[in-house]
Amino acid sequence: MKIFQSFFSILLFAFVVLIFATQVYANLKYGSGEYVNICGTGLAATENKCNKGCDTSSGTCSASGNYVVKFTCNGRTSDGECRSNETSFSTSQSLSGTTCGKTVQIDVFDRTCRNQYGQWETCALQDYIVWYSGDCSTTTTQRSCNESCSANSDCGSGLTCYSGSCRNPSCASQSSCQCSPPTPSACNGSCATNSDCASGLVCRSGYCRNSICDWKTSCQCDGPTPTPTPTPEYKSSCDSLQVVGGNNSNVPSTVTLRARASDNKGSIQRYRYYFGDGKQEEITSVEIQHKYETSGSFLARVDAQDSRGNWKSSSSCEAWVYVNSSPVESFKSDCSNLFVNGGNNNQPPTTVQFTLTGYDNKGGINKYKLDFGNGIVKETDGNTFEQRYDIAGTYVARGYIRDNKGTWKGGTGSCSQTVYVNTKPLTQQPKTGTPTLLTLGAIGSGFMGVLLLTLKKRFVA
Amino acid sequence: MKHISRPNIPRFAFFILPILFLGFSLYWFATVFLPVVFLETQYQYRQVLLEVFHTTSLRGIFIPEFRVDLRGRAAQHNVNGIYIPKVQVDAEIIYNVDPNDQNAYTAALKKGIAHASGTALPDSGGLGYYFAHSTTPNLVAQYNAVFYLLGKLEKGDDVFVWHQGKRFMYKVTEKSLTDPSDVSFLQKTYEEETIVLQTCWPPGTTVKRMLVFAERVEE
Known part of the structure; x- marks a missing residue:
């Protein structure tokens, strides 16, 4: 009896567990x-x-x-x-x-x-x-357009079974079940009304014609020469940068980055990758692998060189790379790159945009600072800057990051960029000599002076 | 005896005019010609000492001379300046001078050598454009012919440029004479960081421009 009770208890317990598991883990x-x-x-x-x-x-x-x-x-x-x-x-x-x-x-x-x-x-x-949505064999719902069938009753409302597939009876030959209207007649095609003709044509005497010259069977009226289609403008851009592998893994981490850029009149020649850890590499393929030796958050970026040799970049060509820390990793921080995004090489006044990147593996960067080279220095929490330059000149902009220990780093190498604010294009090299007329005049007047002194002896007693 | 008065015209023509003509000529002679003669003589004298006696001073002919190549470190203008050992140019550079503005660059050239704004600064790649007088009638003694000897430079000669206390070394690669309106060299792309030194040629005129190109070399 006890054995029976124990067996029954176990069976009951198993049943309860099964019911519970079914309730908890069953798909919604x-x-x-x-x-x-x-x-x-x-x-x-x-x-x-x-x-x-x-x-x-x-x-x-x-x-x-x-x-x-x-x-x-x-x-x-x-x-x-x-x-x-x-x-x-x-x-x-x-x-x-x-x-x-x-x-x-x-x-x-x-x-x-x-x-x-x-x-x-x-x-x-x-x-x-x-x-x-569930297996068709187990559902009682009727089948939809173009699904296999053996009888009309297998198909959903408005559909009939046609050659083994559910179709619209109005146009059973069309697999889309969307009965498309009759194709409008092209030029000189037969018609009954204007609606039977293609766009831009009207029905004249049973034929589709151009309304301006409805006697012409070609539908081509004499008129102004059509303007040629303009050649599309040259366009190239850097479209995206994706981290396709190795993100969020432990240091040292090998991360794969993939760039996408377009050029409507040629092909992209090179990609210049900035990894955000102060290193950069230039290659011809779209994908690159880079080993990060430091943990932290790195703003990677790619510039693409188009078929005309111009380097293109955009905010879409930046991506964050995350490398997880290791407990034994020592403190590392530095300024990685200063980028001039726009406004460079313009005439004044011009507003120049900058992006500054760096890393700090034990807490992150807490300030960014940019010396614009024109006497103005800005300090912010964000890594992007804008500065207006009113006077033509060549300026050296220097970027700095402050790590979580309060130390400012950067200002040299890849964290320094030259900003050119151009003068008007030079048409004549500067004059850096004595005016030619002055020299000729001086030599001539010397001769003249000597001549007059000689003549004086003859004319003045 | 009847006194005949002489007309005033000959007196003006034979006394005042010769003084004015000769005075103008002497001014040019003193301010344009003499500095050129002085620089040329000094250069030739130094060349004789160097090439014949292998020394830099007259004393060195009699007493052995220990020469140390300081590679421009002895230059006076070592914050913003230029030093060209071969032609003894040691002058201040005024950076970011508008080459389109004659008043601005004339003022800068009184102090030294002008760097054209919008062209590259040392250490930033591209082309840096520097210009100075070959001759000028201004009585600014030490600078009135600072680039007169530019034509003596040859391929491989050293040029040292200081920017904000940092020194950069260049070596002459090329020399050319151009028309004043030829600015094509500014539109070219330079793979290596390059400077171009410009002055007027021949001395005492503004007929042509002499351009000396030098490429950056690592020390």
């Missing part, structure tokens, strides 16, 4: 599916601990700007992530309306990651949800 549900990855709890997907815009109960993610993007993948992805079928960035995205058998990932970033050229720029992921 939404709609017909379940979350497979959530910010904060990862693949356990039990709750959203990030709370930076995603709501698991409503299946939506939103942000104050166009920072939200949705990806949709077929089937259940093995790694709990999905990076296919990217939508454009918007303020909000939702899981609703997703058909069965899909994995949907919605990400919230700190900014719009795609630039105007469609390139992915450096941005930080704030929140995300990854949700699997």
